[in-house]
Amino acid sequence: MRMVSIASGSSGNCIYIGSDKTHILVDAGISNKRIQQGLNDIGLKGGDVDGILITHEHSDHIKGLGVLARKYQVPIYATRETLDEIRSKSSLGDYDRELLHPVCPDVDFVVGDLTVKPFSIDHDAANPVAYRVQCGERSVAVATDMGHYDQYIIDHLRDLDALLLESNHDVRMLESGPYPYYLKRRILGDHGHLSNENAGRLLNCILHDRMKKILLGHLSKENNYAELAYETVRLEIDEGDCPYGAADFSITVAGRDQMSEIVNL
Template sequence: MRMVSIASGSSGNCIYIGSDNTHILVDAGISNKRIQLGLNEIGLTGKDVKGILITHEHSDHIKGLGVLARKYEIPIYGTAETLEKVAFAGSLGVFDRELLTPICPDKEFQLGDLTVKPFKIDHDAVNPVAYRVQEGDKSVAVATDMGHYNQYIIDCLQGLDALLLESNHDVRMLETGPYPYYLKRRILGDRGHLSNENAGRLLNHLLHDKLKKILLGHLSRENNYAELAYETVKMEIDVGDCPYGSSDFSISVAGRDSMSEIIYV
């Protein structure tokens, strides 16, 4: 099983997860060309993709969906409310709405030899979810666009082999930056985005001996930068109440405009 971030950031998101036999994408918020180039780098094309898992309807998660659907007729999975927004998103153009396949939070479904578990997140979208994907005894997850975390989120992310976790903003940069007040309140609110500090605090609940890789993702272009996210998350782990140190794990930042390393589990 492997996972690759093709792009992750406030301007566009697309994550590949796959086994030897089944290949899926989590979100398609970048251009079709960039998605194709990313797939090509790992020896695949759009024809190989068996499904696209949509977390929510914001443009940085669905921008390339229309072209992919028209070109390859790939099934699109999301909550019913999310798919209704996708169906009427004029920016996506005309595509076969029969490809839209509703799923329910906390109800597992199968895509080839991959078991997918959607779980609820709090974000300012109609019914957003994050995804945990399992093949045999190996599992990975993509968890972004969360205003906060709670015990439910912690439970959903236990026992992973690899995780792409939101580390969206530095609170001080956001508070003193150029965003209007209402937007700052939205990002900092319970239905906004996870800060660097909270990403590190959440990880303190998730670390275990078999966690091979942590990717920090969905960084804000204006209110964060890679080194700051990395160092803040490491510090939160090192001062946190858990038996591990940040040096016990492979942690890196997913690029906004570049592919991550291929994560094998």
């Protein structure tokens, strides 16, 4: 099983997860050209993709969806409410609506030899979810666009081998930055985005001996930067209640314009 971030940031998101037999994308919020290049870089092509899991309908998660659907007839999975929003997006162009498959939070479904569990997150979208994907004994998850976390989120992120977790903003940068007040309130609210500090605090609740890789993702272009996210998350782990230190784990930041390393499990 392997996972790689093709792009992760406030301007576009697309994460590959796959096995030897099955290849899926979580979100398609970048251009088809960039998605193709990312797949090529790991020895795949668009026609190899067996499914696209959509977390929610915001453009930085679905921008390239229409082209992929038209070119490759790839099945698209999302909650029913998210699919209703996707159907209404004229910017995606024409594609076969039969490719849209509704899923329900906390109900597993299967794509090839991958078992997928969607779970609910709090974000200002129709019915957003994060995804946990399992193949054999290995499990990974992509969890972004969360205004906050609670015990339900913690329970769904336990016992992972690898995780891409939102570390969207630095609170002080956001509060003193150029965004209008209403947007700052939205991002900081319970249906907004996870801060660097809260990403580190969440990790304190789920770290364990078998965790091989943590990718910090969905960084804001205006209210964060990679070094700050990395150091803040590490500090929260080191000062937290868990028995581990940040140095016990491989933590890197997923870039918005370049691929992450390939996480092989």
